Amino acid sequence: MRKASILLVGFLVLVLLTFCAKKPPVVEEKPKPPEVTQPEQPPEIPKEGVEGKLVTQKDLQPIYFNFDKYDLRPGDREILNLNAKVLKENPNVKIRIEGNCDERGTVEYNLALGDRRARAAMDYLVNLGVTPGRISIISYGKERCKHCYNEECWSKDRRDDFMIVSQ
Amino acid sequence: MGALHMRSKEFKTITSISIIPMVFSMILLCPGGISFAQTEITAKITKGAVKYLEALEMAVIDFSPKESEYAPNITQVVRDDLNYSLYFRLAELDSFVLAILGNDLYNMDGWRELGVQYLLEGSVKIEENKLNAEINLMDVLRKRVILTKRYSTDPKSYRSLAHAIADDMVLNLTGQKGIFSTKIAYVCINAGHKEIYVCDYDGYNPYPVTKDKSINLSPVWSPGGDKLVYTSYKKGNPDLWMTDLKSSQVTLLSSQAGLNTAPAWSPDGKFLALTMTRDKNAEVYLINPEGEIIRRLTNSWSIDSSPTWSPNGREMAFTSDRSGSPQVFVMDVEGANVRRLTYQGDWTDSPCWSPRGDRIAFVSRQNWKFDIYTIDITGENLARLTYEGSNENPRWSPDGLHIVFSSNRSGRHEVYTMNWDGSNQKPITNGEGDYNPSWSPPLGE
Structure with missing residues (x-):
């Protein structure tokens, strides 16, 4: 009986110590960055970027398209995945997706094709959880393309750019 | 048409100058293909008996006085206009002609012998800072003046005065409106920007x-x-914006999210x-000139x-990739009765319905470059008009006899015009x- 009482008191003291003891001062930790393996988990969001600075244009890479196409290729989907990650980590960032074409089509149809390319990227990002209201789109058709003589040059013009509008 | 096509090539120096480089480029590109290609154009156009008109034989005497600052220039512009026009064939006043006339430019029997039907003469004068001109148009067979007219303008607008004279030749001798006072709107690359000129x-x-x-893109004229x-x-x-050319007022017509592009006025001016x-x-819509959406x-x-509207305002041709790649289709103004018009190339676009109603011009891409074609609205009698460079945006003149387009054959895109059959490209x-x-x-003066 006495042993039990001592144990009980000891247990209670332990409980009291645990809950009432002053916590030692802790250096404020930066919240853990979201784990790559669980992208769907909404991470604890800091006001600034992951590394503590604003998102720069370099953090959002362009994607490219095959000739006459607006389909997203597997490698470009990877880039979109990364862009989505940056956008979800920085919810104040608003972007404009700019769709472009190379010079080898007509002026007017290329405006529509560039529009398709921008929308394809936007739909993909929205499906990954980026709020639609943060994304606007614009097509420049072939109006900003270069005058090219080879596929290496033309391929660079078939592109969506992800321009930061505000953050 | 066969007759006109052959005679145009034989007599018009401007036409033959442009045919020669065309022929040479075909020699270089496909030996053995030249005559085939030439025959191809002629045969395909004559197959449908697309024959627009017989040319009238005309001569323009140098405007007087020769010493005047303006007379030679006006004479030249009038001659250039009438040479450009498919309504006329101009006689050159060379030594052969002068010999037949016995050096008398008013020798009507001589002109008749040469086959000339009409003779134009004119005189110019500067009076009180105005450039005044008077012309006489003579019927050679009847040996009499059938038109006398006076013109007056600011001296620096002497070209407009000459164009007005040429337009009156067309109007009085054919009943049709001339195109010499018409204008071309286009996109001009200037210091990296794209402006409408x-x-x-x-x-x-x-x-x-x-x-x-x-x-700035795709300028189109109100009717x-x-x-x-x-x-x-x-x-x-x-x-989509609108500029009033008289008042310079600029109005925003349509600013829907996304594209507001490829505008086309209805012939009656009531819709775009x-x-x-x-x-x-990307869909085709109808709006009114206030920018309100009428229907999709x-x-x-x-x-x-x-x-692009048919001239009777009842149908439209447009581009759609619903068959897999862009091709030209036709529908009525309700959006019903859609039928496919073109079946060629891997990218066919930029349709433009002739004001004559019978043919549609468009571009089709083969081997990475575009060329201009015309086709009957029934889908028959395809004719290829260009062979050099990449050619885009064909748009008809209001008389349906000429086409303006852009071509990069010189190394960069510039604006060109040609006759409806592909001749005289410049x-x-x-x-x-x-x-x-x-x-x-046609613009009212």
Whole structure:
């Protein structure tokens, strides 16, 4: 009986110590960055970027398209995945997706094709959880393309750019 | 048409000059293909018996006085206009002709012997800072003057005066409106920006309509020729704008989210067809000149764009990739009765319905470059018009006898004109790059 009482008191003291003891001062930790393996988990969001600075244009890479196409290729989907990650980590960032074409089509149809390319990227990002209201789109058709003589040059013009509008 | 086509090539020096480089480039590109290609154009056009007119034989005597600062210039512009026109064949006043006339330019029997039907003479005078001209048009067979007319203008507008004279030749001898006072609107690349410019039908007197330092595209003329509608990115989105050329007032017509592009006025001026992506896909819509949406015309998952009206206002041709790649289709103004018109190339676009109603011009891409074709509205009698460079945006003149287009055959895109059958192709611009042209209606002076 006495042993039990001592144990009980000891247990209670332990409980009291645990809950009432002053916590030692802790250096404020930066919240853990979201784990790559669980992208769907909404991470604890800091006001600034992951590394503590604003998102720069370099953090959002362009994607490219095959000739006459607006389909997203597997490698470009990877880039979109990364862009989505940056956008979800920085919810104040608003972007404009700019769709472009190379010079080898007509002026007017290329405006529509560039529009398709921008929308394809936007739909993909929205499906990954980026709020639609943060994304606007614009097509420049072939109006900003270069005058090219080879596929290496033309391929660079078939592109969506992800321009930061505000953050 | 066969007769006119052959006679045009034999007699018109301008035509033969442009045919020669065409023929040489065909020799270089496909030995053994030259005569086939030439025959191809002729045969395909004559098959449908597309014959527009017989040329009238005419001669223009040098305007007097020869010493005048303006008379030789006006004579030259009148001759250039009438040579350009398919309504006339101009006799050159060379030694052969002068010999037949016995050096008497008013020898009507001599002119009749030469086959000339009409003779034009004129005189100019500067009076009180005005350039005044008087012309007499003579019927050679009847040996009498059938038209006398006076013109007056500011001396620096002597070209407009000459164009008015040439227009009166067309009107009085054919009953048709001439095109010599018409204008071409186009996109001009200037210091990295794309602005709308307007020039005379022959490329003279270009001036800017926009100065937005932005991207401006697809200028189209209102049926009255007093307004230009175009797409501009100046507010950060491809919106549809209208400039009143008389008042210079600029109005925002349509700023739906996404594209507001490829505008086309209905022939009666009551509607504009255009392409918009407000419903998340490129479709053709009808709006009124206040910018209100009347209805959506196309209803397909495909890209639908580039509408062009038939001259009777009841149908439209447009571009759609609903068959897998862009091709030209036709529908009525309700958006019903869609039928496919073209079956060629891997990218066919930019349809433009002739004001004559019978043919549609368009571009089709083969081997990475575009060429201009025309086809009957029934889909028959395909004719290829260009072979050099990449050629885009064909737009008919208001009389349906000429086409303005852009070509990069010189190394960069410039604006060219040609006859309806592909003859007489020549540039009318020469800058850093000019394209996307459209031809005004006849403009009241």
